[in-house]
Amino acid sequence: MTVSEFANKNGLTCLCLPEGEREIEGAYVGDLLSFVMGKAQSGDAWVTIMSNQNVLAVAALTDVACVIFAEGVKPDDALTQTAKEKGINLLACDKDAYGICLMLSACL
Amino acid sequence: MNEDLIFHFDVDGSDFTSAGQASVQLKKNLRQLGISPDIIRRVSIAMYEGEINMVIHANGGEADVAVTETDITITLRDKGPGIKDIDLAMQEGFSTATDNIRSLGFGAGMGLPNMKRYSDSMEIDSVVGEGTVITMKINL
Numbered sequence: 111m112t113v114s115e116f117a118n119k120n121g122l123t124c125l126c127l128p129e130g131e132r133e134i135e136g137a138y139v140g141d142l143l144s145f146v147m148g149k150a151q152s153g154d155a156w157v158t159i160m161s162n163q164n165v166l167a168v169a170a171l172t173d174v175a176c177v178i179f180a181e182g183v184k185p186d187d188a189l190t191q192t193a194k195e196k197g198i199n200l201l202a203c204d205k206d207a208y209g210i211c212l213m214l215s216a217c218l
Numbered sequence: 219m220n221e222d223l224i225f226h227f228d229v230d231g232s233d234f235t236s237a238g239q240a241s242v243q244l245k246k247n248l249r250q251l252g253i254s255p256d257i258i259r260r261v262s263i264a265m266y267e268g269e270i271n272m273v274i275h276a277n278g279g280e281a282d283v284a285v286t287e288t289d290i291t292i293t294l295r296d297k298g299p300g301i302k303d304i305d306l307a308m309q310e311g312f313s314t315a316t317d318n319i320r321s322l323g324f325g326a327g328m329g330l331p332n333m334k335r336y337s338d339s340m341e342i343d344s345v346v347g348e349g350t351v352i353t354m355k356i357n358l
């Protein structure tokens with residue numbers, strides 16, 4: 111399923127979808143960036159509550175399909191703007207990581 | 219004829235938000251060279267952890283990445299405080315990062331172990347009060 115389809119189907123907020131047609135192929139949950147760097151795979155949906163600029167570097171380096179901010183976390187506009195420029199898909203959701211994983215699991 | 223490629227990056231120690239930029243740029247450079255995704259991934263992770271360390275522990279530094287026919291060598295140089303006990307610093311989970319840095323998602327104490335894991339060889343030269351030089355080699 112594409113990032114865009116996943117967001118629409120589950121009612122997630124699309125903060126920016128510069129590459130909305132990317133396929134979600136797996137998922138990774140985590141906030142410690144060293145773990146994410148080492149574990150998240152290209153094409154994963156990365157679920158996190160971190161929302162500082164460094165998230166974008168990690169998303170770009172791991173080549174995840176999208177970042178999903180859990181628990182109602184909202185990054186600032188500057189981050190969303192940079193993500194748009196860098197081609198990184200950002201979604202947001204009020205659910206916790208577990209709830210988001212259930213939605214992902216149903217779609218994978 | 220056989221010219222090695224060298225990429226140079228200055229890593230700004232004052233700006234947290236831009237940390238990781240050198241690694242992202244390096245990844246693009248390596249992609250353009252047609253290096254395999256698996257190698258790019260390992261180089262990117264090693265470089266990112268080294269870059270972050272220079273930002274959070276050493277007030278910035280510089281990185282040189284040399285690409286030859288046979289390997290990629292990353293050299294990270296900083297004039298930070300140096301590492302007193304390298305064996306301790308290499309242990310998974312060991313970190314001197316402050317709470318503030320942890321709240322940003324760093325300081326898991328996995329940086330140096332990740333760098334070692336993802337490179338084929340790694341050397342740390344550090345003098346307390348002078349700085350640190352880390353050399354990592356990834357075979358192609």
Ligand SMILES: Nc1ncnc2c1ncn2[C@@H]1O[C@H](COP(=O)(O)OP(=O)(O)O)[C@@H](O)[C@H]1O
Nearest residue numbers: 271275276300307313314325326327328329330
């Ligand atoms: N370039 C450096 N200069 C000074 N100290 C460093 C440097 N890199 C790492 N260290 C020390 O080694 C420790 C472990 O590093 P690392 O494994 O990357 O974990 P973390 O960065 O999460 O603390 C750091 O907490 C710090 O004390």
Ligand SMILES: [Mg+2]
Nearest residue numbers: 267271329330
């Ligand atoms: Mg580190």
